[in-house]
Amino acid sequence: MSDCIRLDHLHKSYGHFQLQDISLGVKEGYITGLIGPNGAGKTTLIKMIMGMVHPDQGEIQLFGLDHKEHLPANKDRIGYVSDENIYYEQLTVKQMKKVIAPFYSRWDEDTYGKYQELFKLSPGKKIKDLSKGMKVKFSLAIALSHGADLLIMDEPTSGLDPVFRRELLDLLTEHIQDERKSIIFSTHNTTDLDRIADYIVFINDGRIVFHEMKEALAEKYLLVKGGKELLDRDVRRLFLGIRESAHGFEGLIQNRSEGERYLKETAICETPSLEEIMYFSVKGSDIRV
Numbered sequence: 001m002s003d004c005i006r007l008d009h010l011h012k013s014y015g016h017f018q019l020q021d022i023s024l025g026v027k028e029g030y031i032t033g034l035i036g037p038n039g040a041g042k043t044t045l046i047k048m049i050m051g052m053v054h055p056d057q058g059e060i061q062l063f064g065l066d067h068k069e070h071l072p073a074n075k076d077r078i079g080y081v082s083d084e085n086i087y088y089e090q091l092t093v094k095q096m097k098k099v100i101a102p103f104y105s106r107w108d109e110d111t112y113g114k115y116q117e118l119f120k121l122s123p124g125k126k127i128k129d130l131s132k133g134m135k136v137k138f139s140l141a142i143a144l145s146h147g148a149d150l151l152i153m154d155e156p157t158s159g160l161d162p163v164f165r166r167e168l169l170d171l172l173t174e175h176i177q178d179e180r181k182s183i184i185f186s187t188h189n190t191t192d193l194d195r196i197a198d199y200i201v202f203i204n205d206g207r208i209v210f211h212e213m214k215e216a217l218a219e220k221y222l223l224v225k226g227g228k229e230l231l232d233r234d235v236r237r238l239f240l241g242i243r244e245s246a247h248g249f250e251g252l253i254q255n256r257s258e259g260e261r262y263l264k265e266t267a268i269c270e271t272p273s274l275e276e277i278m279y280f281s282v283k284g285s286d287i288r289v
């Protein structure tokens with residue numbers, strides 16, 4: 001499979017914040033989850049891919065084409081869902097759809113009608129009167145109605161109720177059955193990604209910490225829980241992050257086989273969730289409770 005997105009040595013500076021040397025290939029035909037703490041640079045990265053923010057340095061290719069040169073043609077192939085309001089507040093759902101549809105060469109009115117019904121979108125309702133979740137549903141209906149090859153979603157599930165969130169995840173999994181379609185999905189809700197992502201990109205403080213297949217993460221990392229007496233200097237060195245309490249510790253080891261070799265007999269060794277990987281990687285080794 002080829003890459004639908006290729007980022008080469010991207011830099012973006014906002015004074016105090018720098019997105020630094022981001023190089024990344026996003027595989028066609030898969031769901032890639034983008035995770036990272038608040039202010040890590042996820043939205044900035046997504047906006048660069050959308051052509052809404054310009055990198056200070058570096059190259060972006062989408063579908064094998066230089067993004068600067070082919071921006072309109074590339075954007076025709078992207079469905080974008082964000083929790084920011086990108087629509088005219090005073091227009092109704094129907095009027096807004098009428099404004100947007102002509103921008104897409106493969107707009108499909110029947111598909112839009114199907115999603116309008118499925119998401120219970122009232123055509124006569126003004127955008128400003130939609131709830132946060134309904135705005136996301138409208139965005140999603142648009143994104144799914146123009147034959148986009150790539151869905152780019154920035155925090156799509158944050159305003160959604162748990163029932164629809166589940167439905168959305170099913171919908172995305174179904175969407176990806178067509179192997180030419182790809183999804184990149186930024187979220188704080190790591191359980192959504194535990195459920196549906198194929199690849200995970202973890203970004204912290206403007207840098208990529210890792211870009212891995214989700215299954216590979218389970219083989220790489222180890223979560224260890226045990227008594228504090230185990231934590232001598234050599235053992236501590238194994239950990240990427242440790243959380244200590246009066247009674248014991250919980251910590252993350254990046255080299256699973258080495259961790260198991262030292263601690264399998266004396267501590268509880270488990271496969272960490274994405275949330276645990278993120279927590280310990282960001283917090284480091286000095287967490288006391």
Ligand SMILES: Nc1ncnc2c1ncn2[C@@H]1O[C@H](COP(=O)(O)OP(=O)(O)OP(=O)(O)O)[C@@H](O)[C@H]1O
Nearest residue numbers: 014016017036037038039040041042043044045188
């Ligand atoms: N237009 C801008 N001008 C100045 N600083 C900006 C601008 N856009 C983003 N930033 C800064 O860049 C940093 C990264 O922001 P970004 O929105 O990309 O993070 P994020 O990972 O999406 O965070 P969150 O999870 O909180 O949405 C932040 O420190 C933010 O204040």
